[in-house]
Amino acid sequence: MKSTLPTSVDVLVVGAGPAGLTASTVLHSRGVHHLTVDRAPLGTNTSRAAVVHARTLEVLDDIGIADTLVERGVVVPTFTVRDHDRVLVTIGFDDLPTRFPYTLMVPQNITEAVLADHLRTQGGSITPGWRLDRIDLDTDPGRVHADLVDEDGRRSTIAARYLIAADGMHSTARELVGIPFQGAAYPQSFVLADVRMDWSLPADEVQLFFSPAGLVVVAPLPGGHHRVVATVDDAPEHPDLADITDLLSTRGPRSNPTHVHEVAWSSRFRVHHRLAATYRHGPVLLAGDAAHVHSPAGGQGMNIGIQDAALLANLIADVTTGDAPDQSLDAYEERRRPIARGVVRLTDRMTRAATLHGPATRVRNLALRTAGALPPVRHALAMNLSELNTGERQTHAPATRRSPRRATSEPGQHR
Template sequence: MSEHTGTPLPAATDVLIVGAGPVGLTLAAALADRGVDVTLVDRQAEGANTSRAAVVHARTLEVLETVGVAGELVDRGVVVPRFTVRDGDQALLSVRFDGLPTRYPYTLMVPQDVTEQVLLDRLHAAGGRVHRPHEVASLVQDGDGVTATMATGETVRARYAVGADGMHSTVREQAGIGFTGDTYAQSFVLADVRLDWELDAREVMLYFAPAGLVVVAPLPGGRHRIVATVDDAPEHPDMADVQALLDERGPRKRPAKVTEVVWSSRFRVHHRLADRYREGRILLAGDAAHVHSPAGGQGMNTGIQDAVALAPLLAAALRDGGSAADLDAYEAGRRPVAASVVRFTDRMTKVATAGGATQRRIRNLLLRGLDRIPAVHRTMAMNLSELAVDGHRS
């Protein structure tokens, strides 16, 4: 079933979701399964998204079981049971996921476009669709619902609207919700490459270096994801750019050779949190509500978990005639989780980008010491996998 490009929008719907990335698709599928009439719009044409977010953590796979896509994602991804922090050839700290209390004791590496296709297929199976390209120009709400006006002048009347439209969310701005935080000084290089690489393909490796960090992680099809901090990244990093990063920051004894850049980009990283997740009948999820460092690969994961938490609450509110108490529970449950992720990833980023030589030596000594403490391994694994958000786990 193809997406609905250029087709008229419905005049009315129960829930209007703005943004058809992983968060919007998850929410739409979960609501459609509950019999909610959903209209999902996105300003981008079909196929515009690329690999971008590539990490799916254990807690996200658990919640995606309720949507019915966890198994297919595992089949299409690369299972990685270990995360290692290194300085050149020296391992500083190794975090294993294979002892975690979950059916998914690993990190799953799968490109975002694959995740989105799996979720889109699931939405189609539930009878839903994506309307493209439709850009929301304004939102006006009253006591009974929200009227969304598109850039084309078309309008949709919804009982509720959800902004899953990313960091520069029009929905959040229209709702008048603040987005408190800051921007990191460094820019980031993001690239999917093919490598001549002799190290373990079952690890995500984070390399520290005086010039900054570089992450190397396996992807399906023999590719690798590269993430690196630089002062001013080129708009489209090429093979020479990525090779220089690996030569300067990666392994020494068995260096990696880049043979192809499949896709690349640059981006600036923010750490911001919405002042609230709800303004009347308008709600936020995913990057519209929280953004943070890519350290740990937790952005998309936290957003998908938002969507799975919000779906039953919205469905209950619709059944109960719009119970405010149901929707207040969403912010109460999810905003503290996002705040914790923002703090955790901010600490990881600051440790990884420590400045002077003395600071780096102290950091490396501290990490080697922590690597000898089993409790530290478990705490790191629980935080990275986001299983720590479940207070019933030990």
């Protein structure tokens, strides 16, 4: 039988994905009385997001899990944009002013597992199997009363000073308090697949291919797999080996075609570019996909969600411990929403540029190759993609770098 939930906490966190787990971990470390719930059992997420950027690793380093995550992932120091075999621009991360001068490729389920394991070792916990059903902001002004329901229909009401809505793009909390989610959906489907394949390009690079048929991104994953992300007008629900082979043969390298051996996992999804009109409605605050969603080009969605949650949890901890007034929470939206707005715009431009047709492709390619030849431009792009160019970043000494494990080819893979 399930244990009874508390009737009152300082903070209720709804959602135990990367943003919710980050918030819970920070709140626990700060001694804040909180409860984190999720409608799904823990560990049921698939790989989905797979990119962890340098700024996020700095945030996770503050929490105490960056080294563990790096050991579980694949270090990738280079991002390359191509038109089939032609390199348009190569962006290196090696010279970034951080202890983590690279992109880390690690499936989302591993990121969540590392966060959850760390939380448990510190004495914290997550309560699965409960969904948010109703929010009451009128009974007790200044507090939120949340009605939760479990899979058996049992109900529980919790009073909290604050509710962190980390419950995803279809956020129940956001909808219940009436915060508009402004934007639209892309007309195409997006395909995700984790595959084993013979790959002629360097194993320690993320590759973004432009094609009139749509973009495709290929990146290394642990265990000799590669992640493939592509836009498709009408993708099947579970793309198979023939589907992925066709995508890579028509959009990827031509001089040395790719041979896909196995599709370990695949899915399709619709992508939106949306931004919440506000991040706060009284004691309810949004984080992660509940606040912003966008194209996966650049792999920044989960990253800014984790960064949202870490900042928000620390600001709330300052308030609940009496070190700051409630009004200080307004700084959360002021600091984080412009960053999300910039990412939504950047990824939208990348997605649309990747699918240009006709003479426009030659103009695009020439512009990229010309700009990419300039070291200051490449550095600016690296700072942007790694999210080290935001005002959120505190000083992290770039000295004392590890020698992390980089991607290597397995037997049967070509370099």
